[in-house]
Amino acid sequence: MKKLVLASMSVAVLLFTGCSQKNPDVDMTTKNQKMEKVSNTNANGMNASNMDSNSMSSNSMAENNENAVKYLIANLESKLRPVNFDFDKYNIREDMKPVVASSATIWDGDKAQNLSVKLEGNCDEWGTDEYNYALGLKRAKSVKDALGARGVAVDRIMLVSYGESNPVCTEHTKACWAENRRVEFKLLP
Amino acid sequence: MIKKLLLLLFVTYSLFAYDATVEIVKKLDTLPKIAVQDASDSSEDIYLRKKFYKLLVGDLRVSAHFRPLDKYMTSSYSGGVGENFLSKESVDLILRFRLVTVGNSLIANVKLINASSGEVRNETNYKMQQRKRFPFLAHRIIVNTNDLIGAPSIKWMEQFVLFAKYTGKRESEIVVSDYTLSFQKTIVKGGLNIFPKWANKLQDAFYYTSYSGYLPTLYRVDLNSGERRKIITGKGMLVCSDVSNDGEKLLLTMAPQDQADIFLYDLRFKQLERITKYSGIDVNGNFIDNDKKIIFVPDRLGYPNIFSKKIGGHGGVEQMVYHGKNNNSVSAIDNYIVYSSREGESEFGNNVFNLYLISTKTDYIRQLTASGKNLYPRFAKDKDTILFIKHFKNQSSLGVIRLNSNKSFLFPLKVGKIQSIDW
Numbered sequence: 016m017k018k019l020v021l022a023s024m025s026v027a028v029l030l031f032t033g034c035s036q037k038n039p040d041v042d043m044t045t046k047n048q049k050m051e052k053v054s055n056t057n058a059n060g061m062n063a064s065n066m067d068s069n070s071m072s073s074n075s076m077a078e079n080n081e082n083a084v085k086y087l088i089a090n091l092e093s094k095l096r097p098v099n100f101d102f103d104k105y106n107i108r109e110d111m112k113p114v115v116a117s118s119a120t121i122w123d124g125d126k127a128q129n130l131s132v133k134l135e136g137n138c139d140e141w142g143t144d145e146y147n148y149a150l151g152l153k154r155a156k157s158v159k160d161a162l163g164a165r166g167v168a169v170d171r172i173m174l175v176s177y178g179e180s181n182p183v184c185t186e187h188t189k190a191c192w193a194e195n196r197r198v199e200f201k202l203l204p
Numbered sequence: 205m206i207k208k209l210l211l212l213l214f215v216t217y218s219l220f221a222y223d224a225t226v227e228i229v230k231k232l233d234t235l236p237k238i239a240v241q242d243a244s245d246s247s248e249d250i251y252l253r254k255k256f257y258k259l260l261v262g263d264l265r266v267s268a269h270f271r272p273l274d275k276y277m278t279s280s281y282s283g284g285v286g287e288n289f290l291s292k293e294s295v296d297l298i299l300r301f302r303l304v305t306v307g308n309s310l311i312a313n314v315k316l317i318n319a320s321s322g323e324v325r326n327e328t329n330y331k332m333q334q335r336k337r338f339p340f341l342a343h344r345i346i347v348n349t350n351d352l353i354g355a356p357s358i359k360w361m362e363q364f365v366l367f368a369k370y371t372g373k374r375e376s377e378i379v380v381s382d383y384t385l386s387f388q389k390t391i392v393k394g395g396l397n398i399f400p401k402w403a404n405k406l407q408d409a410f411y412y413t414s415y416s417g418y419l420p421t422l423y424r425v426d427l428n429s430g431e432r433r434k435i436i437t438g439k440g441m442l443v444c445s446d447v448s449n450d451g452e453k454l455l456l457t458m459a460p461q462d463q464a465d466i467f468l469y470d471l472r473f474k475q476l477e478r479i480t481k482y483s484g485i486d487v488n489g490n491f492i493d494n495d496k497k498i499i500f501v502p503d504r505l506g507y508p509n510i511f512s513k514k515i516g517g518h519g520g521v522e523q524m525v526y527h528g529k530n531n532n533s534v535s536a537i538d539n540y541i542v543y544s545s546r547e548g549e550s551e552f553g554n555n556v557f558n559l560y561l562i563s564t565k566t567d568y569i570r571q572l573t574a575s576g577k578n579l580y581p582r583f584a585k586d587k588d589t590i591l592f593i594k595h596f597k598n599q600s601s602l603g604v605i606r607l608n609s610n611k612s613f614l615f616p617l618k619v620g621k622i623q624s625i626d627w
Contacts, residue, residue, distance in 0.1 A: 103507070103530070141555065143533035143544060143579050144623055145399070145457060146501060146508055148441045149464035149485040155440070156462040174462050175420070176441045180396055180623075181374050187598070 088202045094121050097197040098158050105153035107161055119165040133201040134158050136176040139192035144178055151176030158198045236296040239273040243281035243302040259342035268609030269355035288322040295319045310335040314345050326352050339386035360584035364407045365627045366400045369620035378412055385615045399443045401626045404451040411444040445489045455489035466500055492536045501532050508532035510543055527569055537583040539564040542590055544579045572605050580625055593622045
């Protein structure tokens with residue numbers, strides 16, 4: 016039997032304490048829920064102890080107004096069609112110009128005068144994400160510029176890009192990708 | 205025997221280390237053959253032991269400095285004649301580990317044995333305070349074993365990977381993991397949280413963009429305290445694309461005038477300086493040349509491509525890549541640039557994105573991938589290793605490319621689609 020040689024053996028103890036905790040657990044949902052909860056508690060407290068009939072009445076009016084605005088927004092949004100784009104492009108296609116024109120008419124009509132609009136740019140799943148976010152934004156800007164050219168007050172418009180994170184269709188088909196390359200109108204009170 | 209192997213390894217790497225754009229296929233028989241033995245007590249969790257074994261063998265293979273034997277073997281820790289020589293397997297080295305769980309901690313006793321002489325060349329005892337982080341313990345063992353044979357460092361294996369993954373419509377999570385995804389810890393969830401970026405080399409803080417509020421907002425999270433701090437908000441889009449070497453400056457893609465440009469944000473003085481002023485798209489800024497220049501992705505040619513620009517002054521832009529018609533993700537280290545290029549120019553063409561490596565000092569272009577959608581390449585600190593995202597057949601994976609050995613490895617994500625990565 017060969018003798019095991021233990022020459023040059025070094026023994027060291029390495030202690031893994033230096034690794035960062037890496038567990039701050041930022042929960043955006045939880046935070047939002049907490050905020051909503053606090054707000055509800057305050058409202059309930061007022062209802063229980065401090066409200067007289069006048070404040071109840073004005074509260075009801077405010078609620079009615081709020082509901083009316085929500086209804087108006089839902090009604091107008093149902094008439095606004097998304098503007099679709101070609102692959103890797105942000106110019107407005109000929110077939111989409113009537114969609115923009117129709118949107119401008121609906122959105123700039125009397126009923127919507129007190130509303131703002133958020134133009135949400137979206138992309139298909141192709142491309143690198145950072146470029147896709149920029150492409151989505153350029154698409155939203157193209158629609159904003161087209162609306163401005165039609166006399167719509169652009170200071171009521173804000174833009175945001177969701178890149179490929181907000182698909183309306185999740186199948187991996189050309190028709191689906193074409194549907195996802197779009198700008199949507201979201202009305203804001 | 206070991207000395208000969210070391211010499212051979214040294215010569216091999218000396219010969220081929222000069223230009224990573226030149227493709228090298230190294231002969232496998234020059235690498236030491238190594239067996240991994242499990243000497244843990246039978247009372248130790250067998251799932252953990254086998255998983256640990258697989259991690260060690262996987263790391264040895266990814267290192268590209270060993271030829272690991274794919275055979276799970278047990279042994280005693282002290283070792284007998286049969287266990288220390290493994291003459292039937294014709295191996296050069298034996299890596300023997302013994303795992304011991306103590307409360308929440310995990311101890312690993314590890315021996316590196318010369319299988320020709322039976323000599324124990326090194327014995328090291330490791331302790332991981334949190335047992336669930338055992339993949340990092342395995343990576344540390346292989347990094348040290350690699351150092352013991354004198355091969356080029358693979359310390360990148362211990363880098364923490366930070367990635368965002370889409371989990372639903374406008375929903376994503378940010379996760380810290382190891383490079384194999386064996387360890388994963390979700391650290392931000394709820395809403396759309398994207399583009400995480402390490403804040404410094406220590407990897408103890410990171411930036412990310414949240415789309416949960418009225419405007420996209422860049423936050424910094426300190427991993428030790430869990431403190432989250434708002435850095436800046438921006439209309440339209442906001443991405444932290446890179447952090448300077450000293451951690452004091454950020455390259456941001458912002459759109460204050462409704463289109464994406466690149467800005468330099470000084471964290472000390474809270475000052476924002478616009479670097480690019482093009483009316484189209486400018487994104488994906490990366491520091492190069494000791495943070496004096498940037499490379500970035502504009503669509504100035506009518507399609508995305510890679511350009512560079514000096515920070516400050518009135519210098520123009522310089523086109524860096526003259527290949528491809530859709531190059532849209534880039535990172536750089538020293539004089540090397542790696543980017544993703546779409547093969548085909550329309551949605552009806554070939555839906556493949558490949559990675560390419562170029563050097564600013566030569567005209568060579570080296571193709572690094574061949575199929576699927578390969579995106580978001582990121583160099584490791586050693587510039588011999590690239591981490592990237594691969595989407596292939598509805599599966600999202602982390603990929604690792606070892607440039608010198610011309611090998612790549614994939615580590616699939618079970619749930620979700622990887623949005624972006626940093627390490």
